[in-house]
Amino acid sequence: MRLAFAGTPSTALPSLRALIDSSRHDVVAVVTRPDAPSGRGKQLHPSPVAQLAEEHGIEVLRPVKAGDPAFLERLRALEIDCCPVVAYGNLLPQSALDVPRLGWVNLHFSLLPAWRGAAPVQHAILHGDTITGAATFQIVKELDAGPVFGVTTEEIAVGDTSGTLLERLSISGAGLLAATLDGIEDGTLEARPQPSDGVSFAPKITVDDARVPWTSPAMHVDRLIRACTPNPGAWSSFRDQRVKIGPVRPAPSAPALAPGAISATKNTVLVGTATGAVELGEVQPQGKRLMSAGEWARGVRLTDEDRLA
Known part of the structure; x- marks a missing residue:
């Protein structure tokens, strides 16, 4: 399949590498957030996903909004079959969702329908979960509510931080995403609707939220x-x-x-x-x-x- 991979941080790199190395798929473009200021000098730097794509000679698209007409026009011109997504960090309007022939497939780091939203790994640890995982699903307009293609599970260790857990999930999730795209291509994989029970949400944890409440247990x-x-x-x-x-x-x-x-x-x-x-x-x-x-x-x-x- 012809793919346009959407992602931004280093968490997405194992998945992008797996798809670049795949003999069954062709990553013809990468969609990522615009270059952002970082470091002491606050100079603009490309995202980790953009850097890896450029190393492999892959076209990089950096729309400010995924509904920008110029971006949509370029995406159509590329004749994309499917857009795999890992931590892209930008809202996808219906006009963008309609472009690829087989839609957008997201790798989300929770066992859906648990922990829909921006910070699933952080909320899993915060709420004392002992098991988590990753899921691939078809993106729809409602937040993380699309039908699920597959899951992989991961035990949360006693000393896990969101960083150590997310690192493991990004690696196991890369294999899940590649297998999902293989199954979509050959018609052996069918997405199943998420159950209505067990839905929970994982909003972004802010700096104010991160203040330690020593009066708590x-x-x-x-x-x-x-x-x-x-x-x-x-x-x-x-x-x-x-x-x-x-x-x-x-x-x-x-x-x-x-x-x-x-x-x-x-x-x-x-x-x-x-x-x-x-x-x-x-x-x-x-x-x-x-x-x-x-x-x-x-x-x-x-x-x-x-x-x-």
């Missing part, structure tokens, strides 16, 4: 921090400055501490929650590098009045 604190690692990054306020907080470890045998209170020894830094202390792992003070919690505590010279809030 330790289990929730642990899940929130892991869900927000690496993005958008869990944080707390310390001496009126923002401090990024890495994953913590439960410390059930530690002495009780008030929520947000800090206790440091030579080897550990503990913080109180509503149900007991947790041990800090890594900390990144505002404007400084990531460091161990012990190094941070020694540098700031903690007092009895200091709190994380």
Whole structure:
């Protein structure tokens, strides 16, 4: 099949590589978000998907909106059979959905109909799921509600962050997406409607959402921090400055501490929650590098009045 692959971040790269390497499909174009400013100089840089496409001599389309007439005209001219999508990050109007002969097929990182939306992996960790996965489905106008072609499952490990879990899912999902397109091409795969029961939504987690609520139970604190690692990054306020907080470890045998209170020894830094202390792992003070919690505590010279809030 002639494919136009739509994706933007590095999460999409395993899928794009799998389709470029496929002997059954021809990736004739890539659709990605426009170049974005990054780094200290805020210079414009192409997306990871655009960079990989350019390395392989594949045409890159960067519409500001997927309904732009010039973009749609070019997509029609390419005579695309199907558009596989992985973390594209742009709304697809019906005018775009109607262009490829076999539609747009999305790789979504949840077991649909659970966790429809922008942040399925983060919400799976935040809500304590033990099993998640990825699903391929036909894109329709309603958010992540199209019929499903196939799924793959993945166990959520105790210490998983959204970053480590998404990395595994992006690799297993790449195989699922390639197999889905194979099945669509040869007519052996039929999409099945999603069940009406079990629908849940996973809206984007904002920086404000990522503030650590030390007055919550330790289990929730642990899940929130892991869900927000690496993005958008869990944080707390310390001496009126923002401090990024890495994953913590439960410390059930530690002495009780008030929520947000800090206790440091030579080897550990503990913080109180509503149900007991947790041990800090890594900390990144505002404007400084990531460091161990012990190094941070020694540098700031903690007092009895200091709190994380």
